[in-house]
Amino acid sequence: MDYTTYFTQNTTDKITKDLIGRPLIFNNGEKLGGYIVEAEAYMGKKDRAAHSYAGRRSQANEGLYRRGGTIYIYSQRQYFFFDVACQEENEPQGVLVRAIEPIWGIDTMIKNRSGKQGVLLTNGPAKMMQAFGIHSRHWDLHFLSDSPFTIDLDDNHKKIPQEIIAAPRVGINQSDPEWAKKPLRYYVAGNPFVSDMKKRDMREDHGWKE
DNA sequence: AGATGGATGCGCT
DNA sequence: GCGCATCCATCTA
Numbered sequence A: 001m002d003y004t005t006y007f008t009q010n011t012t013d014k015i016t017k018d019l020i021g022r023p024l025i026f027n028n029g030e031k032l033g034g035y036i037v038e039a040e041a042y043m044g045k046k047d048r049a050a051h052s053y054a055g056r057r058s059q060a061n062e063g064l065y066r067r068g069g070t071i072y073i074y075s076q077r078q079y080f081f082f083d084v085a086c087q088e089e090n091e092p093q094g095v096l097v098r099a100i101e102p103i104w105g106i107d108t109m110i111k112n113r114s115g116k117q118g119v120l121l122t123n124g125p126a127k128m129m130q131a132f133g134i135h136s137r138h139w140d141l142h143f144l145s146d147s148p149f150t151i152d153l154d155d156n157h158k159k160i161p162q163e164i165i166a167a168p169r170v171g172i173n174q175s176d177p178e179w180a181k182k183p184l185r186y187y188v189a190g191n192p193f194v195s196d197m198k199k200r201d202m203r204e205d206h207g208w209k210e
Numbered sequence B: 001a002g003a004t005g006g007a008t009g010c011g012c013t
Numbered sequence C: 001g002c003g004c005a006t007c008c009a010t011c012t013a
Helices: A012-019 A106-112 A125-131 A177-181
Strands: A023-027 A031-042 A071-076 A079-086 A093-104 A149-151 A164-167 A185-188
Touching: A012 A031, A012 A093, A023 A093, A079 A125, A093 A106, A093 A125, A093 A185, A106 A125
Parallel strands: none
Antiparallel strands: A023 A031, A023 A149, A031 A093, A031 A185, A071 A079, A079 A093, A164 A185
């Protein structure tokens, strides 16, 4: 399936859930990446927690307004976040990829993270971008297929979780409890690379089937 | 192992 | 000035 179809033919929360277990690759000379284990949906103008809430639009969040499959890289403090716009142009919804289980180019990612390894390598949205060596918004507004980023949509390459948990999103404004509580964060139950996963909740098999 | 709070830069009001 | 879609060192166990 092509990116446009994939990122427009379903509701954003369902797309987010479906991304769990798919490979995310950043290949800018060397293949880096792993399986998506955690992601959050942002539901657009009506979503109090979304950058596009109430139709807010500026150079900083323009990516959300582009067609589904467009990369939206947002910076906050010294950190960078990787999102993909969902739905048609001017319907500013998107997915935030929060964590991957590292598989490809692990040695390079450890170097990019100044020696940090194990779960600390990629168990958070800004950590993942550091692992890829990304320290700018350079790829913001690029379409996925015109960038070094690949999200593998081949079902044969997708890892299947034993269980996907839906929970409230992390670190968002609580002033609207209705939206703050919505279970729009999806993650692989028991996977050690999910942000803030408790040691006692981790599973030996990382929560994958087989 | 788990919880806490300071560091930190930039877009927006 | 303010308010963050965070990270990590440090503190109590």
